[in-house]
């Protein structure tokens with residue numbers, strides 16, 4: 640008996656259900672872009688290296704090029720198209736816009752989805768590779784520029800807009816936590832690697 644190589648699946652994307660037949664080898668990225676016309680999610684390397692295709696899966700960030708569409712069935716998928724509330728941008732989107740967190744913009748949807756995930760991971764107390772004190776009782780580390788850079792290190796920007804990206808993430812994280820977003824730092828002033836920016 641020949642095994643089937645395709646299935647009809649239902650993906651829940653930005654709160655809407657989409658039912659479509661897919662070859663089992665179809666990545667979530669190709670399903671989004673080529674089948675559902677959700678081209679906000681970008682294809683850079685197509686091999687998990689650049690972060691351009693980052694989306695949120697059940698609120699956690701993941702690269703859509705390494706995820707099979709069939710494996711995403713049943714998960715809440717959020718792409719950059721689903722972040723704004725009507726005309727009101729998501730705070731991370733607004734911070735990128737306000738602080739010029741992009742140049743060509745190609746990496747930006749992935750950066751923004753990744754930043755949302757990173758801010759939530761930090762708020763939940765997850766340590767990063769540069770966190771000094773990883774004991775659970777230590778709580779979330781200060782969100783220094785180093786912390787932001789490390790937590791966003793899976794998202795590459797060929798335009799090198801990193802300074803502004805760090806500032807935008809810091810501002811959005813500060814807004815989310817109600818703290819001063821960038822104490823003592825100008826928009827392009829994140830030079831002290833241990834500086835607390837949120």
Ligand code: FES
Pocket residue numbers: 681682683684685686687688689690691692693702703704705
């Ligand atoms: S396109 Fe998915 S990580 Fe580069």
Ligand code: FES
Pocket residue numbers: 740741742743744745746747795796797798799800
């Ligand atoms: S803004 Fe051009 S690649 Fe990042």
